[in-house]
Amino acid sequence: DAGVIQSPRHEVTEMGQEVTLRCKPISGHDYLFWYRQTMMRGLELLIYFNNNVPIDDSGMPEDRFSAKMPNASFSTLKIQPSEPRDSAVYFCASSLEGAVEKLFFGSGTQLSVL
Amino acid sequence: ELKVEQNPLFLSMQEGKNYTIYCNYSTTSDRLYWYRQDPGKSLESLFVLLSNGAVKQEGRLMASLDTKARLSTLHITAAVHDLSATYFCAVDRNYGQNFVFGPGTRLSVLP
DSSP states (O other), rough: OOOOOEEESSSEOOTOOOOHHHHHHHHTEEEEEEEEETTTEEEEEEEEETEEEEEEEEOOSSTTEEEEEEEEEEEEEEEEEGGGGGEEEEEEEOOOSSOOOEEEOOOEEEEEEE | OOOEEEESSSSETTTTTEEEEEEESSSSSEEEEEEOOOOOOOEEEEEEESSOOOOOEEETEEEEEEEETEEEEEOOOOOOHHHHHEEEEEEEEGSOEEOOOOOOEEEEEEO
């Protein structure tokens, strides 16, 4: 299995622009998570889905952030408009509910908003 | 609200030495996870601890869980440079596949 695939690996954009991050979870996994990592705040859970349905989006910082999961193999995290304080590494992770659950992380997207 | 704390946050140790990283959490949970992150890389799962008294070992790392004390430890034996990384513990909140991560312990093993 190729693991969790995220794209792009790096994104540099200007303040005010729309940014879309993409994630393909491991096939068969029924949970998908979006995390943000910064030096100041560590790893923060933004939102997670179960069977493509958003379960908890309380970590989404503000209305500028939105996430979708149109099918079991694809999710997007969109920031519109982007701001410099959104600069961070965004990780997608997936897992399978079962006897032993653990998260499998993608390689992350390094976002820089200038 | 579930809070997860780790200490120390930074650890510099010499090769060959032993040390322990501690992970405390604030509410009841029977599931605790340890992850490793190398600089600029993603997180890699190390251990999954699913019950009180669980102990897992791999190489020079050993993790344990005491759910009554809400404490997990990650013990490093005879450290080597390759263990230099940031180590995170995470707790599953309400068995809902909702992990809360600790702040991480940045470990540097010096020759």
